Amino acid sequence: MTHNSDPSTTADAVEIERIARRARALSLRTAFHAQDGHLGADMSAMDILCTLYFGVLRVGAQDAADPDRDRFVLSKAHASTAMYSVLSLKGFIPEEELETFGRANSRLSTVVSTRVPGVEFSTGSLGHGLPLATGAALAGRMDNSARRIVVLCGDGELQEGSNWEALMLAGTHGLSNLTLIVDRNLAQKGASTEDINALEPLDDKLRSFGWAVRHIDGHDVPDMLSVLRSLPLAERRPSCLIATTVKGKGVSFMEFDLSWHSRRLTRELYERALAELDGGNVR
Amino acid sequence: MTSAQLLDCVPAFAGELLRVADEDDRVCIVNNDSADTHLANDFQRGFPARFVDVGIAEQNMAGVAAGLANAGKVPFVHSAACFLARATEQIKNAAYTGANVKFCGFVSGLAYGALGGTHHATEDIAWMRSIPDLPVLCPATPAETAAAARLAWRHEGPVYLRIISMTPVPELFDAGHEISFGTSTQLREGGDVTLIGTGLATTRLVEAAALLEREGVRAGVLHLHSVSPIDEAAIMRAARETGRLVVAEDHVLNGGLGGAVSETVVRTVPVPVLQLGITNTFAPIGPAAFLHEHFRLTGPLLARDVRDWLDGHERRRA
Numbered sequence: 282m283t284h285n286s287d288p289s290t291t292a293d294a295v296e297i298e299r300i301a302r303r304a305r306a307l308s309l310r311t312a313f314h315a316q317d318g319h320l321g322a323d324m325s326a327m328d329i330l331c332t333l334y335f336g337v338l339r340v341g342a343q344d345a346a347d348p349d350r351d352r353f354v355l356s357k358a359h360a361s362t363a364m365y366s367v368l369s370l371k372g373f374i375p376e377e378e379l380e381t382f383g384r385a386n387s388r389l390s391t392v393v394s395t396r397v398p399g400v401e402f403s404t405g406s407l408g409h410g411l412p413l414a415t416g417a418a419l420a421g422r423m424d425n426s427a428r429r430i431v432v433l434c435g436d437g438e439l440q441e442g443s444n445w446e447a448l449m450l451a452g453t454h455g456l457s458n459l460t461l462i463v464d465r466n467l468a469q470k471g472a473s474t475e476d477i478n479a480l481e482p483l484d485d486k487l488r489s490f491g492w493a494v495r496h497i498d499g500h501d502v503p504d505m506l507s508v509l510r511s512l513p514l515a516e517r518r519p520s521c522l523i524a525t526t527v528k529g530k531g532v533s534f535m536e537f538d539l540s541w542h543s544r545r546l547t548r549e550l551y552e553r554a555l556a557e558l559d560g561g562n563v564r
Numbered sequence: 565m566t567s568a569q570l571l572d573c574v575p576a577f578a579g580e581l582l583r584v585a586d587e588d589d590r591v592c593i594v595n596n597d598s599a600d601t602h603l604a605n606d607f608q609r610g611f612p613a614r615f616v617d618v619g620i621a622e623q624n625m626a627g628v629a630a631g632l633a634n635a636g637k638v639p640f641v642h643s644a645a646c647f648l649a650r651a652t653e654q655i656k657n658a659a660y661t662g663a664n665v666k667f668c669g670f671v672s673g674l675a676y677g678a679l680g681g682t683h684h685a686t687e688d689i690a691w692m693r694s695i696p697d698l699p700v701l702c703p704a705t706p707a708e709t710a711a712a713a714r715l716a717w718r719h720e721g722p723v724y725l726r727i728i729s730m731t732p733v734p735e736l737f738d739a740g741h742e743i744s745f746g747t748s749t750q751l752r753e754g755g756d757v758t759l760i761g762t763g764l765a766t767t768r769l770v771e772a773a774a775l776l777e778r779e780g781v782r783a784g785v786l787h788l789h790s791v792s793p794i795d796e797a798a799i800m801r802a803a804r805e806t807g808r809l810v811v812a813e814d815h816v817l818n819g820g821l822g823g824a825v826s827e828t829v830v831r832t833v834p835v836p837v838l839q840l841g842i843t844n845t846f847a848p849i850g851p852a853a854f855l856h857e858h859f860r861l862t863g864p865l866l867a868r869d870v871r872d873w874l875d876g877h878e879r880r881r882a
Binding site for chain 1: 592594613614616618619621623624625626627628629630631632633634635636637639653654657660661662
């Protein structure tokens with residue numbers, strides 16, 4: 282089986298960290314101009330997204346319709362400015378288009394949808410992504426394809442029961458072509474996941490459903506690269522990476538501040554955030 | 565071709581799906597531990613690699629099907645119609661993305677009988693027809709159910725197929741019967757009133773029209789196999805030519821076919837519309853045949869209600 286060889290999927294960790302800083306800046310600019318978005322979720326997931334798109338996944342704008350492309354499902358679709366920033370850096374959408382985010386007749390809805398080139402599934406209603414990814418993984422098995430399916434879920438959305446239906450099925454079928462990454466920032470909109478509807482012990486739960494599980498640091502790009510490039514974690518089992526993350530990561534005043542779930546940036550805070558990201562060069 | 569013999573629609577559907585699957589290796593089934601109920605066992609034996617059983621998990625079932633469609637498969641989701649309801653949001657999302665998934669709701673209407681209100685699928689038309697870009701097909705007979713399966717397969721995009729199970733019906737069509745979206749079949753011409761139905765109700769209206777003829781009432785019968793999109797031209801023609809419409813359905817009156825027909829005529833050719841079906845109440849306990857009597861969805865009872873209604877109007881002259 283041959284795959285498209287997008288050179289940008291072979292970036293090293295240093296390069297990916299540079300791309301992630303730029304993608305963070307693009308996200309901030311998009312959210313600032315639109316006065317919309319979910320920056321806490323964007324910053325939380327950004328290092329994972331950039332590691333996947335620039336170091337791991339075989340997806341590229343040139344081969345968007347290749348049946349053997351890898352599939353990525355952003356189930357935590359509120360991290361849309363992060364996704365759109367990455368897709369623009371991958372060449373799926375022009376960078377100028379980010380300015381239309383959420384505006385009249387834009388393609389860029391504030392949770393991701395398939396109207397945007399490079400987005401495989403419309404999500405955002407939480408708990409939909411893992412079943413979609415499970416179906417895509419079953420299809421890969423039917424086709425005897427080497428394509429991999431990666432789904433990124435927020436931890437809060439694991440409270441939706443549809444995920445557990447899919448976790449059981451993927452475990453039953455031993456879908457080793459499927460990887461779930463949990464963006465484990467411990468925070469949902471209003472409070473800690475553990476205070477609202479506790480997920481722990483999450484790893485034990487997943488293992489008991491037939492998954493191979495590993496904890497990672499969702500901001501440690503070199504480690505994520507090596508783990509993601511050596512999947513599956515176990516033969517004949519789906520893989521789950523529980524990624525410890527910080528909501529708002531990379532912008533000092535957002536980190537650990539739940540209000541940045543969907544708070545709006547003032548110009549002053551926007552400038553401050555950009556300065557922290559080496560200037561970002563996106564103004 | 566009208567035959568007095570009563571036939572089951574599900575074998576016709578299952579047979580057609582086998583033929584389609586022979587021709588097209590993208591076709592697969594996703595079901596919720598219900599292969600037996602919906603006669604999918606032959607498919608399971610014939611195409612085991614293309615048969616997915618998700619267990620009793622309908623939200624996952626709809627998502628898995630959309631995931632399969634993403635990879636170029638053509639999944640037919642098999643479930644009792646009543647349980648598809650819990651995946652309504654996932655079905656909406658499939659329509660939003662144009663996912664090539666065929667949602668097949670079996671045991672529709674009151675067919676589950678004494679299992680009661682949890683199992684009656686008497687709101688599904690309202691749910692499904694409210695979703696944009698989701699064609700809704702309610703075939704009336706075995707031949708038309710096979711035609712609907714074929715149409716759904718040929719269509720690139722999502723479809724809801726409402727299938728009659730456990731309730732034998734007369735065949736009204738030839739074996740080669742074909743249907744398309746947004747069209748209808750005028751089964752009988754008549755000048756006094758047009759009886760409009762879909763699915764099971766159509767077969768009952770055909771019987772009612774014959775009974776009405778004996779009493780001097782010339783009732784046309786219009787069958788709307790496609791509830792969404794709906795054949796507005798045919799409805800307008802019926803309204804203009806007969807002045808009165810009766811809609812019958814094995815579905816609650818709010819939001820069903822009667823609502824769809826009324827929405828059309830009130831904008832175009834406003835005429836009185838009588839809506840017959842399940843009044844907005846849960847059914848009592850009993851077998852399906854008893855429930856059809858209870859809600860007056862049999863040929864003779866429909867004929868009587870139509871006649872009583874017309875008697876309240878001035879009878880149109882020929």
